[in-house]
Amino acid sequence: MKRISLTQHLVEEQRLHHSITAELRLLIEVVASACKHISHSVGKGALGDVLGTAHSENVQGEVQKKLDVISNEILLEANEWGGHLAAMASEEMETIHPIPHRYPMGEYMLLFDPLDGSSNIDVNVSIGTIFSVLKAPEGMTTPLEKDFLQAGCNQVAAGYAVYGPQTLLVLTTGNGVNCFTLNRETGSWILTERHMMIPVETKEFAINASNARHWHPPVQRYINELLAGSEGPRGHNFNMRWIASMVADVHRILCRGGIFMYPADARDPDKPGKLRLMYEANPMAFIVEQAGGAATNGNQRILDIVPEKLHQRVPVFLGSKAEVELVTSYHRV
Ligand code: AHM
Ligand code: MG
Numbered sequence: 001m002k003r004i005s006l007t008q009h010l011v012e013e014q015r016l017h018h019s020i021t022a023e024l025r026l027l028i029e030v031v032a033s034a035c036k037h038i039s040h041s042v043g044k045g046a047l048g049d050v051l052g053t054a055h056s057e058n059v060q061g062e063v064q065k066k067l068d069v070i071s072n073e074i075l076l077e078a079n080e081w082g083g084h085l086a087a088m089a090s091e092e093m094e095t096i097h098p099i100p101h102r103y104p105m106g107e108y109m110l111l112f113d114p115l116d117g118s119s120n121i122d123v124n125v126s127i128g129t130i131f132s133v134l135k136a137p138e139g140m141t142t143p144l145e146k147d148f149l150q151a152g153c154n155q156v157a158a159g160y161a162v163y164g165p166q167t168l169l170v171l172t173t174g175n176g177v178n179c180f181t182l183n184r185e186t187g188s189w190i191l192t193e194r195h196m197m198i199p200v201e202t203k204e205f206a207i208n209a210s211n212a213r214h215w216h217p218p219v220q221r222y223i224n225e226l227l228a229g230s231e232g233p234r235g236h237n238f239n240m241r242w243i244a245s246m247v248a249d250v251h252r253i254l255c256r257g258g259i260f261m262y263p264a265d266a267r268d269p270d271k272p273g274k275l276r277l278m279y280e281a282n283p284m285a286f287i288v289e290q291a292g293g294a295a296t297n298g299n300q301r302i303l304d305i306v307p308e309k310l311h312q313r314v315p316v317f318l319g320s321k322a323e324v325e326l327v328t329s330y331h332r333v
Helices: 006-015 022-047 066-080 118-123 209-214 217-227 246-256 277-290 321-330
Strands: 053-057 063-065 085-090 108-116 127-135 157-163 167-172 177-182 189-193 204-206 259-262 294-296 316-319
Touching: 006 022, 006 177, 006 189, 022 066, 022 108, 022 127, 022 157, 022 167, 022 177, 053 066, 063 066, 063 118, 066 085, 066 108, 066 118, 066 127, 085 277, 108 118, 108 277, 118 127, 127 246, 127 277, 157 246, 157 277, 167 246, 167 277, 204 246, 209 217, 217 321, 246 259, 246 277, 246 316, 259 321, 277 294, 277 316, 294 321, 316 321
Parallel strands: 085 108, 204 259
Antiparallel strands: 053 063, 108 127, 127 157, 157 167, 167 177, 177 189, 259 316, 294 316
């Protein structure tokens, strides 16, 4: 079988389908190359100085791991000089990072969660990088935080890398979802799955059940019905998985279906859920919708939410369409 590299795939998208520009192609290649670099750092483990905490906190008061900081630096450095970006924003940085004046300014804006699933770093469980690409608003000369506050439906590309038994890159530019596997010997990304589609129906769900006592009634009802299995209203048994790395949980759902939930709960009204709209929910919602699934915050489509602030959190229900629609409908009654 003829092997298609990421570069060849992107050139074909650009030349044959006109679905991406040359700048966007460069941007994706640079991000993919940065992910390769991160994958290499992750793989060093205890043999490199990459495990443990960095003894610093990010803007949301979370203790940063060394790999959070390393991955953030890798993405920033890789994306500064190419002329494809106007600015970047990261889960690990308080505010935006405009491209330094010594480099040309491009028309795209890149957002990322450099190392998602940080609690899994030191125990050798799959982790990943999530990214989202927006266009700078027309006429923007100096990028400001407000320029990033666009609904997720404006994304022109999104993707994630999973650092697991294999290193994978899953990508959409609004023309379906494709998966690339890193050839660790040659260093190239090879197209290994075209047009990934999430099965409509599923018997598998993912939620952190230790928060059950705090869930709101619609989530309690939905999960209780799943747990009742063949004796309950659903009439069959469901299986549960929770990796605590969104990239790994979402990747499983892309491969074999399922629903992923990180709901808001009764603990802190100022913290609606755990996941961040712009670095986690939006890119994953774009990918999931492109793969035939659905993504809501319980009340509305995630991609329709107009962000109010960069680090905004949002409840997340995403995956197989029928299940996402069902749990969303429970929020309406
Ligand atoms: P992080 O970006 O700080 O790693 O946090 C996000 C992660 C997600 O990958 C995952 O779904 C969730 O946090 C797990 O949270 P919990 O530890 O509450 O189960
Ligand atoms: Mg994260």
